[in-house]
């Protein structure tokens with residue numbers, strides 16, 4: 001079959017590989033000049049096991065994230081060699097309860113235990129592949145003195161070790177992009193902006209512009225994997241936009257610690273508008289703090305083309321404020337000064353999710369991420385990955401669905 005995949009982000013690339021692996025011929029379209037140039041490279045790289053979502057005690061988000069996380073590494077291993085830098089991970093994250101958490105420490109503790117049980121359940125007796133971590137190990141509570149040695153214990157009021165890691169999204173993007181570009185059954189069309197798709201009797205036509213000129217192409221199936229461009233094309237095709245969606249622009253800081261600087265622990269602060277520190281090998285860290293790093297929000301069907309790299313003066317503002325606000329309670333960050341970090345990069349992108357209010361509201365739907373996945377109508381399919389974590393899982397699911405038609 002000939003399949004048109006719209007959007008050459010991480011989701012579109014995973015899908016193209018999964019379809020080509022099943023013998024299909026894929027045309028992959030993206031409006032930019034190279035693949036995985038937006039949220040797919042500018043994210044934090046956490047491969048979510050579900051521990052983050054204590055504000056969804058229904059465990060529906062935890063269940064879907066566990067499925068996605070357990071599918072991630074086995075999928076990528078089919079395309080990249082195991083010595084690829086794409087498999088290098090951060091140290092495992094501690095989950096730390098912030099003093100202003102929307103969930104009490106005992107609720108977070110119970111949630112982490114329940115999420116862990118789900119992960120074990122999803123592993124289903126098999127030895128799960130998750131970046132060499134032992135997923136059977138339940139979250140382990142830190143002692144008071146351990147907490148005090150890393151954080152201001154009056155702000156970090158409880159903490160648990162988990163085995164959740166982050167990949168390096170840049171290395172992953174590079175590996176997958178090269179694999180797509182060299183695949184004999186995938187044709188890549190860059191500088192190609194998609195406007196809509198139209199059903200035919202036995203095919204589907206996609207319509208777009210390339211270098212200012214309109215083009216059309218016909219396929220057996222077309223898949224919308226456009227992330228922040230997805231709703232506009234779904235709407236133009238005729239799918240009802242059934243939910244209230246929010247597009248948010250969020251940044252994070254990637255930096256290399258100066259020699260002899262203290263290395264902070266990977267830690268995720270829950271539950272609410274907080275953030276995390278992700279510690280990679282060789283002194284690389286990623287910091288994000290929601291009150292500083294969340295810069296824009298819109299309910300428009302199509303958000304603006306937000307820049308993925310923050311330029312000055314925004315870069316320095318985010319860098320300085322993130323460090324100073326996180327250093328209030330992360331001891332290892334206290335000696336760090338923005339002027340020591342001329343190479344720090346502030347990168348980010350759109351987060352697309354169903355919701356009406358921001359996450360300062362404990363009841364916001366943005367605390368959930370389970371209404372995601374595939375919508376199909378005739379030969380048109382639309383994927384909302386919800387998270388980078390879920391992209392390989394949904395790629396396989398849709399490739400199986402299309403290949404079985």
Ligand SMILES: Cc1cc2nc3c(=O)[nH]c(=O)nc-3n(C[C@H](O)[C@H](O)[C@H](O)COP(=O)(O)OP(=O)(O)OC[C@H]3O[C@@H](n4cnc5c(N)ncnc54)[C@H](O)[C@@H]3O)c2cc1C
Pocket residue numbers: 006007008009010011012029030031032035036037038039040041042043044045046047048192193194195225226227228229230233250251252347348349350351385386387388389390
């Ligand atoms: C700051 C930040 C941190 C995040 N952290 C994590 C995390 O730790 N873990 C996690 O699991 N997820 C995380 N996410 C979410 C994750 O990045 C996204 O869920 C995922 O990357 C989205 O899929 P994608 O990679 O295909 O999107 P994109 O990379 O944005 O791909 C969409 C592609 O479509 C193209 N496009 C859009 N419109 C059109 C059009 N009309 N025509 C042609 N091309 C078009 C774009 O150019 C782009 O290449 C984070 C997101 C952000 C912004």
